Amino acid sequence: MTSFYGADESSTYHQPPRRLGAQHPASPEAQLSASHEAAASASTVGQAGPRHGLQLANERAGAASRGARARLANALPPRSTVDAATPGEVPHTEIDLTAAARAVSDLLDALGVDREGEGLADTPGRVARAYAELLTPEPFEATTFPNDEGYDELVLARSIPFSSLCEHHLLPFTGVAHVGYLPGERLLGLSKLARVVTHFSRRLQVQERLTTQVAHWLEGALHPKGVGVVLEGEHACMSLRGIRAAGSVTLTSALVGIVRDDERTRAEFFSLVGCRP
Numbered sequence: 001m002t003s004f005y006g007a008d009e010s011s012t013y014h015q016p017p018r019r020l021g022a023q024h025p026a027s028p029e030a031q032l033s034a035s036h037e038a039a040a041s042a043s044t045v046g047q048a049g050p051r052h053g054l055q056l057a058n059e060r061a062g063a064a065s066r067g068a069r070a071r072l073a074n075a076l077p078p079r080s081t082v083d084a085a086t087p088g089e090v091p092h093t094e095i096d097l098t099a100a101a102r103a104v105s106d107l108l109d110a111l112g113v114d115r116e117g118e119g120l121a122d123t124p125g126r127v128a129r130a131y132a133e134l135l136t137p138e139p140f141e142a143t144t145f146p147n148d149e150g151y152d153e154l155v156l157a158r159s160i161p162f163s164s165l166c167e168h169h170l171l172p173f174t175g176v177a178h179v180g181y182l183p184g185e186r187l188l189g190l191s192k193l194a195r196v197v198t199h200f201s202r203r204l205q206v207q208e209r210l211t212t213q214v215a216h217w218l219e220g221a222l223h224p225k226g227v228g229v230v231l232e233g234e235h236a237c238m239s240l241r242g243i244r245a246a247g248s249v250t251l252t253s254a255l256v257g258i259v260r261d262d263e264r265t266r267a268e269f270f271s272l273v274g275c276r277p
């Protein structure tokens, strides 16, 4: 058993960029500025077509992962408190529902909403509780098993539904995650692939970071030969407002190890996922 909040996760975040960044020729500074550009375009770039969209997403996820890792390395407190420190995550003990409800009332007032009606009477409290729920990750134990049979093919959970909150607009983005790994010495309980996605969804997020967090967690917890994560998300901030591109899907991917470096394994992963690489 590997505790979710154990050393594996934090040590993953503290590792220098070795796989995702190792082959990138750019300097750390160039990578960081690339990630800023990626972050700036993240909420407006959708999927133009499967192939083009995925290539875009690949570049953006790679850049975002390097940027996120650099930010995490700077922002993380000592390991003992790492569970409360990943970006966007809110420790439940710090949620003040009364203050949150008051703030929602203020927001409604500021927006000129007439709160007199019966229907709105409990809305501030309901909104506060809803956000508290959406920002509280469920801890879990990552049950792993020895890979006694030496299984060395991809293990993939496809179309895991997820919903998260975009940190730029506090609006939901929802979709499906495809999470796979090439086992090393340990196998992960299958339901845990979905639980990892849910866990990292329950906080303020951007899709790129959610994708890389799932990949890095699997890498740290299992030390597999490779990891592949693809997310397909529809963002309410893109479909309901702004560009109003309803139905557009944003693809992001994070590939680690053999799934990233070996062409055949990568192609097999994407064909199982149902995407053309």
Ligand SMILES: [Zn+2]
Pocket: 043, 166, 167, 168, 169, 170, 171, 235, 237, 238
């Ligand atoms: Zn947004």
